[in-house]
Amino acid sequence: MPDQTPLTMGQQFGRRSWAEPWKIKMVEPLRMVDRAGREAALIEAGYNTFLLRSDRVYIDLLTDSGTSAMSDRQWAGMMLGDEAYAGSVNFYHLEAAVQRYYGYRYLLPTHQGRGAEHLISRVAITPGQIIPGNMYFTTTRAHQELAGGSFVDVIIDEAHDPTSLHPFKGNIDLDKLAALIEREGAARLAYVSLAATVNMAGGQPVSLANVKAVKQLCDRHGIRVYLDATRLAENAFFIQEREAGYADRSIAEIVLEFTRHTDGAWSSAKKDSLVNIGGWLAINDFEVFEELRNQIVLFEGLHTYGGLAGRDMEAMAIGIEESLQDDHIRSRIGQVRYLGELLVDWGIPIVQPIGGHAIFLDAKQFYPHLAQSLFPAQTLAAELYLDSGIRSMERGVVSAGRDPITGDHHYPKLELTRLTIPRRVYTQAHMDVVAEAVKAVWDSRAKARGLAMVYEPKYLRFFQARFSPA
Ligand SMILES: *Cc1c(COP(=O)(O)O)cnc(C)c1O
Secondary structure, eight states, rough: OSSSSOOOHHHHHHTSOOOSSOOOOOOOOOOOOOOOHHHHHHHHTTOOOOGGGGOOSEEOSEEEESSOOOOOHHHHHHHTOOOOOSSOHHHHHHHHHHHHHHHOOEEESSSSSHHHHHHHHHHOOOTTTTEEEEOOOOHHHHHHHHHHOEEEEOBOGGGGGOOOTTOOOOBHHHHHHHHHHHHGGGGBOOEEEEEEEEGGGGHHHHHHHHHHHHHHHHHTTOOOOEEOOOHHHHHHHHHHHHHHHHTTTTTHHHHHHHHTTSSEEEEEESTTOOOOEOOOOOOOOHHHHHHHHHHHHTTOTTTTTTTTTTHHHHHHHHHHHHHTTTHHHHHHHHHHHHHHHHHHTTTOOOOOOOOSEEEEEEEHHHHSSOOOOOOOHHHHHHHHHHSSSEOEEEHHHHHOOOOOTTBBBBBOOOOOEEEEEEEOOOOHHHHHHHHHHHHHHHHHHGOOOEEEEEEESSSSGTTTTTTEEE
C-alpha cells in the first residue's frame, strides 16, 4: 500500500465482485408518489424531511438509526423474550454480550442512546464544568448542556475541512486538549467525551494510536475518558484498513483493544448493533455505576430492563455479535463506498474520505450562491426529495442550533446533506437510483433559491423546524 489514501473497490477486491453476506427472506414493497404528490407532501412537511410521512418516501436515507433489517436469528430471539419485570434472562444475555465484545464491567440497558447520555451527563457533570469532545453530536451535547456543562470541540482541524483526506479525521487534537487542561485546570473538566466514528464530521474514524494517547494524557490529570460507542464497529473497520499493524486483526479484536483505553461508554444500539430500538451504558468504576443504577430507576426503568422489553434486549445481544463480524462490516461500508464512488466519479462534491454510514453532500459547493442563513443543506434535502422521493437530512446550520449565551445561529464550517444508508436494507440497484437522483439535483443546482425558517423549536430544532421558500 503506497500511502493512506483509501482504496477503491476495484483495488481492494481485485477483479472479483463482493456481495452481501446474506440473502433476502422477507420483502417490504416500496412505492413512489408522483411529482404533484411530492410537492404537496413537502409543503405539508414545512420543507423538513423529518416531518414527511414515511409512506410519501420512496428510498428512505433519513437515518441509519433503528432502520436496520434484523436477521432471522434476531427475530427468533424476539420470541424468546422473558418479560419478567426484574431479572429477565435477556438482560443477562445482553450483559454478557457487552462484557464480551466491549469489555466493560457493569451494564445498564437504556431505551435508546440518549437515555444513556442523559444518565451519564447527570452523574458525571457538575454545573459549570466543561466537556471536551471530538466534535459534538446533537443529543450528546444537548444532554451535557442540560446537566449544566459546556461542550468544547477539540477535534483536529482537518475534520472541519470536507476536502481533507486525512485517514483519521475523527482524532482528538492532543495539543488542543492539553492546552484546555492547562488553561482550565483538570478539575473543571467533567470527562473527555470521545465519539467513534464522528457522525457530524462525515462518519470519520478515530485511530487506536489517538485513543491511547488521549487516555495517557487524561490519566496523568485524573480525567476520565468516556466513549460514545454507537459506531465503534464501523470505526474498527477503518482501523483495520488504514492503521499500521491492524490489517490482520478482526473487527471484534480491534473493538476490544479500543475500549481498553476508555473508562466507560454509552451506545445507541439502533446504529451498529442492528436493532430497531435500544441502547446501553457500561462502565468500569463501581462507584459511578452505583450512582447510575440509582438514577436509572427514575428515568428509564429498573436496571435490568432500562425501558426495554425483554425481547428487545435479546435482539440487541444477538445484534451486537452479528455487527462485529468482519464480512458484515465489509459489506456495510462497501455499500456506502459504492454510492460515494459513483458520485465522486461524476464530480459531485461529497465529504472525503467516504465515511462509514453515510454520504455527506457538500451543500456549500452545490449552492455557492446561497448564504448559510438560507439553509443550503436543508434546501438540498428538499430538492432531492422533490426530484425523486429520496429522503435525506440536513447536517448544517439547522442541526447546529443556536449559541445558548448569545442566541445567534451556530454557523458550522460544514454545511452538509446526509444520505444515510440503513444496514442490510437496500440493494446496489437502489444505490444506482440514488446516485442518479443526486446527479439530477446537481445538474439543476443553479435554480435553488434557499429557505427561510418559519417555526423554530427550542431544543434540537432540526427535528421539528418548519421552512418556506425564501
Ligand atoms: C444516534 C446517536 C446517539 C443518540 O442515540 P439515540 O438512540 O438516537 O437516542 C448518540 N450518539 C451518536 C454518535 C449517535 O449516532
